[in-house]
Amino acid sequence: MIPSAQPPRPLRPLSALIFSSRWLQLPLYLGLILAQGVYVVLFLKELWHLISHASSFGELEIMLIVLGLIDVVMISNLLVMVIVGGYETFVSRLNLENHPDSPEWLSHVNASVLKVKLAMAIIGISSIHLLRTFIEAGDIGAPNARVTETGVMWQTIIHVTFILSAMGIAYVDKLLAGTVKAH
Structure with missing residues (x-):
């Protein structure tokens, strides 16, 4: 016979308050999503600058702009790690187990x-x-x-x-x- 799962017992008020306080981080993660949007605008602006002036730039100038674009992408990747990983670790599960785009690293974060x-x-x-x-x-x-x-x-x-x-x-x-x- 398979033992039946015990229903979760209710938390005491202080425990419930402390546990619920994790949701105070939600506005922080939403703010980071907005910051990532700013980085997308910066990336597009720099990419347009590169494309529109490519014929007048030298190799060094192009390399510096491309490094700047890579920098923006890496910062955006960092933001994704903090937003997704931090939310999953400290706030609530995202339930992405069967989602085809679920990042591999998230399963063991x-x-x-x-x-x-x-x-x-x-x-x-x-x-x-x-x-x-x-x-x-x-x-x-x-x-x-x-x-x-x-x-x-x-x-x-x-x-x-x-x-x-x-x-x-x-x-x-x-x-x-x-x-x-x-x-």
Whole structure:
């Protein structure tokens, strides 16, 4: 005989209030969706700028604009991870199990996985910024140069700090996963 499932017992008022407070995050996720819309407008604006001036731009200018487009896409990807992963992890299930477009990573997302994925996305975004800076570094010392030696140094230090932070997060998560399995 199969045991019958017990109906969920009602939460006490304080527990219900605390548990329900997770819905206060909903406006935050909706705001991030609007921010992603702003990034779509920025992307289209930059893409139009590239297309309309392609014949007058040099290779370096085209490369810098394309890197800017990649940067916008990577930030948008980061927003999707935060919106979808954060909502699924902290607010409510999206029930996308049988949906053909359900992201593969969503099936095993939790706060720990989300932290590592976010850290990797931030490193990717920082890499694009650093690459743009290195490309523009040839202009150091020129009038109206956007890049300075000090700026390159600090941007490199910040990028390395992001990498070390991500490695630390991944290491701690690995240690915690080993601790959980041991129990």
